[in-house]
Amino acid sequence: METAMAPIMKNMPIPMGEDSELRRGPWTLEEDTLLTHYIARHGEGRWNMLAKCAGLKRTGKSCRLRWLNYLKPDIKRGNLTPQEQLLILELHSKWGNRWSKIAQHLPGRTDNEIKNYWRTRVQKQARLLNIESSSKRFLDAARCFWMPRLLQKLEQTSSTQSSVPCQLSDCTLPSLPTIPPPANKTTDTTQQSINPPDFINISDQTELPQHLTSPNVYSNQTLEQSYYNMDSTSTGNEMEGFSFASMSAVDSIEGSWIMSNEMTENLWNMDDIWQFRDLGEMDN
């Protein structure tokens, strides 16, 4: 049974015949070089044949994965930018676990990277909230707590690094307009308030607005439009694909727009989490 043998077989060559065997496990520098040089000369595709011709003792699948996820020259390194995180949240809300489809709209990011991000970061937050990451409640929470923080993060970054390229990506972060507090919310002048972001419209069409697909052209205007991108056909507090009216639990949280000064990677603060959990229990 392969599954029973797996732990033993890990990182060991797979016997394939009398004179050939396949390697598995981490790639060596030599293998990377072989693969890179071969693709530079002959291009991608026909991965099984490529593996053989390049002299690699790997499966075609393994070569393809290594190339697409690691060796390809346009792969971006470093943490996902707030823009990219926002986009992932939005696209996942629309398409679910269609990682490759989501990755198509994040240049330089791989489906594997996005999938890992979702599983390690997003699902962790969902666990803290004690709700399913795929549920509507989590999506509501993300929109109301997480997205404002990401947007605020953008704003803070841009104000401290004005026109200085983002350290972890090639993009230049925009400066944002001051966001007025929501008219229907209690505003606390001692606290920094922020409007819940509009749900960036992503229609069924494959093409996305340029400001979402290309961080380099993330202009003030387009970002502002993203904030207030009310569907022209919607009424008052409704947006395409999303209605604040359906968000009673979250909507009623007073002071939930407080921004944490220690807003680092943890994009919820514990108050948010407990408030959201309490409200969820009240609902039940």
Place this chain on the structure above:
DNA sequence: AACTTCACCAACCGCCTCGTT
């Protein structure tokens, strides 16, 4: 300093789709 726990991510696995024969 030693040990444990946690988070991240590269890599693998199995299933599915599509093109070719």
Place this chain on the structure above:
DNA sequence: CAACGAGGCGGTTGGTGAAGT
């Protein structure tokens, strides 16, 4: 039209380093 193989995709695993005790 069925069989087959290659490539693509999403789910899962396990190694490794960082953080915590």
